[in-house]
Amino acid sequence: MIGRIVKVEGECSAGHHVGEGFDLTLYSEEASKSLRAPNICSFFYDSIFPYLMTLQFGGAFPWEENKDTFTSGCPDRQKVTIEIKRVKK
Numbered sequence: 001m002i003g004r005i006v007k008v009e010g011e012c013s014a015g016h017h018v019g020e021g022f023d024l025t026l027y028s029e030e031a032s033k034s035l036r037a038p039n040i041c042s043f044f045y046d047s048i049f050p051y052l053m054t055l056q057f058g059g060a061f062p063w064e065e066n067k068d069t070f071t072s073g074c075p076d077r078q079k080v081t082i083e084i085k086r087v088k089k
Contacts (some may be wrong), residue, residue, distance in 0.1 A: 004019065013045070
C-alpha cells in the first residue's frame with residue numbers, strides 16, 4: 001500500500017508536504033513478517049492504522065468511489081490529507 005500527501009493547509013508541525021509518499025504495507029508474505037511504520041507523524045499514523053488494516057487484508061469502504069483507495073485527514077484539524085492506495089501485484 002502506498003500513501004501520498006495530497007493536501008496541506010497551513011503549517012504541519014511534523015513537516016509533511018504535498019507529494020510526500022510512504023510505503024504503508026503492514027505485512028509482507030514474502031518476508032513473512034510485519035513491517036516497521038514509515039517516517040510519518042505518529043498521531044496521523046495512529047488515526048489511519050485501522051483503515052490500513054482494512055485495505056491490507058482485502059476490505060473496502062462503501063463511501064469511496066475507488067475501492068482500492070482511502071483518503072483521510074490528520075487529527076490536527078485535518079491540516080494534512082493523505083490518499084492511500086492498495087497496489088495489487
